[in-house]
Amino acid sequence: MEFAELIKTPRVDNVVLHRPFYPPVEGTLCLTGHHLILSSRQDNTEELWLLHSNIDAIDKRFVGPLGTIIIKCKDFRIIQLDIPGMEECLNIASSIEALSTLDSITLMYPFFYRPMFEVIEDGWHSFLPEQEFELYSLAISEWRLSYVNKEFAVCPSYPPAVIVPKAVDDEALRKVATFRHGGRFPVLSYYHKKNGMVIMRSGQPLTGTNGRRCKEDEKLINATLRAGKRGYIIDTRPLNVAQQARAKGGGFEQEAHYPQWRRIHKSIERYHILQESLIKLVESCNDQTQNMDRWLSKLEASNWLTHIKEILTTACLAAQCLDREGASILVHGTEGTDSTLQVTSLAQIILEPRSRTIRGFEALIEREWLQAGHPFQQRCAQSAYCNSKQKWEAPVFLLFLDCVWQILRQFPCSFEFNENFLIMLFEHAYASQFGTFLGNNESERCKLKLQQKTMSLWSWVNRPSELSKFTNPLFEANNLVIWPSVAPQSLQLWEGIFLRWNRSSKYLDEAYEEMVNIIEYNKELQAKVCVDIMTFPPKLHRRVTESMPVVRMLRPVACWMLQSPACGCRASVLPSRLLGTSPRQIPTDANFHSTSFSEADQQRVLITGGLGQLGVGLASFLRKRFGKDNVILSDIRKPPEHVFLSGPFIYSDILDYKNLREIVVNNRITWLFHYSALLSAVGEANVSLARAVNITGLHNVLDVAAEHGLRLFVPSTIGAFGPTSPRNPTPDLCIQRPRTIYGVSKVHAELMGEYYYYRYGLDFRCLRYPGIISADSQPGGGTTDYAVQIFHEAVKSGRFECNLRPDTRLPMMYIHDCLRATLEVMEAPAESLSMRTYNISAMSFTPAELAQEVLKHIPELQVTYNVDPVRQAIADSWPMNFDDSNARKDWGWKHDFDLPELVTTMLNFHGSESRVAQAN
Known part of the structure; x- marks a missing residue:
């Protein structure tokens, strides 16, 4: 067929082009076999070159002798052409319709395109399966490249080479292929080098109503499990849909045949539902007459962001099973060519830093979409405007790119590519001069001889002159796992795609x-x-x-x-929160450290409430372990100069969730120590403030930690027990009925942390501290402050007035032991912990016993007692001694300081060396 047969009128003069935010352009319209071209002689006017394959629909209108053609493109662009003469307008419209709906792939532009640039790299050979397999060097002993599908006879939608367990031979693979939808037997999608766990993907099992089984299939996926470990099967369909599939010959894995696997059903919609959602969304975005309420209502009715949330949630689940649970997973839906690929691809972006680079992402597209058999030719045949809907079109790939953009927006420094790179991929998937996205699978591409007859998209993209357009200037390599938020307020409409033609850039x-x-x-x-x-x-x-x-x-x-x-990467935070500051609260003379964004293998630590009794000491302790720049103090107060100069400090309000989340994301935090709290005596004097700081602040921390996969430490206290608790000793698990807002909030923290652990998989760890005695910090308003004050007063005045009875016995600990215990429990292997909250103990004494020990060093010290009834009542409700046997058994806790060592250390620190020498 000749293109000339389809072009009734190849050229029309005096055509006027109308586009939003551009002045009208008058020029000559020309039609070629693959392009609509409008050229004007007006100064500073660019030619319009539009691929016919990018045209989704056209509308015709006539007003007198003037005809108008409205062209709606697959990239959501809408342009208007005013054509003089009805006959010319009809001919042009008829020609465009014919040229934009060619049936034969070989008549498309990629088969006629001849590049004008120098080809530095042949993109067709850039990401071969053999090259990708070499990256899994640690897995070679357990996995192999199989060429069982070399002639595409086993599975028409798989590539010739796939990675499978070495323990399974090709004959077994052929049997498994007959048991899986479309012959898509389980193959390796991703190997997690951190722990050797894998993601596999496949089609649904063909169990049918009779519960058919395949022992070779069971052997294949069981070969991915480690001894004593279970795996997860993530079925992207709701359970009812999977059950309905059995009546059609499909189904899901039966527990009796796969006892080592736990099946999880998710609710990712099938492709035809997604197409309806896209149509509604684009229609809403193009409606310029609606008010705010109607716009938001139509946006919600499209369910587009709901689809984004569900896909991201499932991908995060897969990543969590692999990285946090140490379990291999198998992902499938029905065919295994749509939602399955969305989940496996996004999980790799979350887990694998290479997938966040330009070449790594290209390899991901090649491996997980093109070679994995996503039917691009069917799914991208039409977009949101086409009137004659076919059966197979759906924005599956666009939804994936949108999910990637959501993660990119939340982690703008962790991706080597920018938003323009994602937009470019979207455009070329629907209409391109390159052959990369032609065909539905590798079998079709081989028959079309695309490698010999067309140019690869990667050959163009990977030229230095083009790469500069797609490189993110903020990129810094980040080897950490990134955990995106899927909270509704964290997901936004991708304006760079859906609104770019409706606003000036x-x-x-x-x-x-x-x-x-x-x-x-x-x-x-x-x-x-x-x-x-x-x-x-x-x-x-x-x-x-x-x-x-x-x-x-x-x-x-x-x-x-x-x-x-x-x-298009606007975050839902205010500029005033840029560095964790509030213009309403920040002192005018405050200074700030900002942390380095350099890549580091050490933990990245944030300490909230860092200016309290324990925060500064813990920061100093952890900086010796992880490096100064990797431990960040934060507080609502201005730090003393020596604290500010000691390392990174960020001003933050624990009640400001967005600020807290921004700090965690921007500083790549992996461990969070939450010390923001009002202590017992201070809390009783201001209950409303204590409730806000101790409980609302805790909820903010729990949510941020769960969203971003942090290891969270929240200290508890002897104040978490009440008068009905056993007092001597007090076990880890017993009745807890505290009588103070501080104690109530700590019980709340213990229970909420445990709930988040079981409900969301949050790595929550908690220690119940006894009274903490520190030499280099002032008392913080707690009931046990007397044990610190006595040393200050002994050196300063030689007189001390105690506000508790002399026989009040309470558990105590020197701060060095406290900090060491905190680090030890955070570093303890997860499998060694039998509970989320532990008692820890060192010594237990009364004010009289402490005074007697101090008098050994300072005989002239005068101690009197003036009991504060509020503090005494609090102390009487607390334990006298902690039972910390579980901590000693599970993670080897052992204290260093007893009462004599404590007193000597405290007095030496406060400058009483001469008195100690005299006493000795």
């Missing part, structure tokens, strides 16, 4: 350019400082070091700009 482009300039300037400053600072005298060196936060602040500024509408 002028100011957005300017903002993006300014962001790039800021980053380049920042790099220049950092390079200059690094070179020059080493030559400075010591005093000047210190001054420059103290001013470094000003330089570092440029990066978060640019980060916020990336999250602005400039690139």
Whole structure:
């Protein structure tokens, strides 16, 4: 067939082009076999080149002798052509309709396209299965490349080479293929190097109503399990849909035949539902007349963001099973070519840093979508405007890209590619000059001889001149797992796709350019400082070091700009929260450290309430272990100078959820120590504030930790027990009925942490501290403060008035033991912990016993007692001694300081060496 036969009128003059936010352009319209071209002689006017394959639908209108054609494109663009003469308009419309709906793939533009650029790399050979398998070097002993599908006889939608367990031979694979939908037997999708667990994917098992089984199938997936471990089968269909599939010959894995596997059903909609959702969404985005309420109502009615949430939730579940549970998983739906690939791909983006690079993401698309058999030709045949709906079209790939954009928006520094890269992939999946997305599977592509007759998209993208357009200027390699939030407030409409033709991009482009300039300037400053600072005298060196936060602040500024509408990555946070500050609360003379974004293998730690009795000491303790820049103190108060200079400090309000989450995301936190709380005596004086800080603040921390997969430590206290609890000793598990808001909030924390552990898999750890005695911090308003105050007063005045009875026995601990216990329980292997909350103990004494020990060193000390009834009542409701046998058994807890060592250490610290020497 000749294209000339389809072109009734190849050229029309005086055609006027109308596009949103552009002035009308008059010029000559030309039709070729593959393009609609409008060229104008007006100055500074670009030609319009539109692929016929990008046209989704056209509408015709006539007003007198003037005809109008409205062209609706697959990339959601709408353009209008005013054509003089009814006959010319009808001919043009008829020609466009014929050229945009060609039946033969070989007549499409990629078979006629000849590149004008130099081909540096042949994209068809960039991501071969053999090359990808080499990356799994640790798995070679357990896995192999199988060529059982070399002639596409076993599974027409699989590539010739697949990775399967070494213990399963090709004959068994052929038998398994007859038991799986479309012959899609389980194959390796991803190997997690951290623990050797894997993600496999397949089609549904063909169990039917008779409960058919296949022992070879059972052997195949069981070969991925480790001794004593269970696996997870994630079925992307609701249970009722999977049950209905049995009547059609499909089904799901029977528990009796797969006893080592736990089956989980999710609710990802099938492709025809997704297409309806896309149509509603695009229709809503193009309606410029609706008010806010109607716009939000139509957006919600489209269910597009609901689909995003469900897909991301399932991908996070898969990643959690692999990384946190240490379990292999099998993912399938019905065919295994749509929702299955969305889940396996997104799980890899969450887990695998390489998938967040440009080449790694290209390899992911090649491996998990093209070679895995996603039917691009069917799914992308039409978009949201086509009137003659076919049976197979659906925005499955677009939904995947949208999910990636949601993660990119939440982690703007962890991806090497930018939003434009994702938009480019969307455009080329629907209409392209390259052959990459043609065909429905590798079998069809081989028959079409795409490698010989067309150019690969990757050959064009991976040229340096093009890569610069798609590179994220904020990217810094991040080897950590990233846990995206799927909370409704965290998901947003992708304006860069759905609204880009309905708004001007002028100011957005300017903002993006300014962001790039800021980053380049920042790099220049950092390079200059690094070179020059080493030559400075010591005093000047210190001054420059103290001013470094000003330089570092440029990066978060640019980060916020990336999250602005400039690139469609606007986050749901206010600019005033940029560095965790509040313009209403921040002291005018406050200074801030901002943490380094350099890649680190150590834990990244955040301590809330860091200026309290334990926070500063814990920060110092952990910085020796993990490095100064990897431990961040945060508090609502301004830090003393020595604390500020000791390491990173961020101002934060624990009641500000968005601020807290921003700190966790931007600083790549992996461990969170939550010390923000009002203690017993202070809390009783201000119950409403204690309730807000101790309970609402805790909920914020729990939610953030669960969303981002953090290991969370929340301290509890002797105050978590009440007068009905056993007092001597007090076991880990017993009646807890505290009488203070502080104690109630700590019981609440223990129970909520345990609930989040069982409900969401949060790695929650908690220790019940006794009274903590610290030499280098002031009392924090607790009932046990007397044990600290006695040392201050003994050295200062030689007199001490105790506000508890002399016989009040309470468990106590020196801060060194407390900090060591905290780190030990955080580092303890998860399997060694039999509970979430432990008692820890060191010593137990009364005020009289403590005074007697101090008198050995300072005989002239005068101790009197003036009992505070409030504090005494609190103390009388607390344990006298802790039973910490479980801590000693499970993770080897053992204290160092008893009462004599405690007293000597405290007095030495407070400058009483001469008195101690005299007493000795």
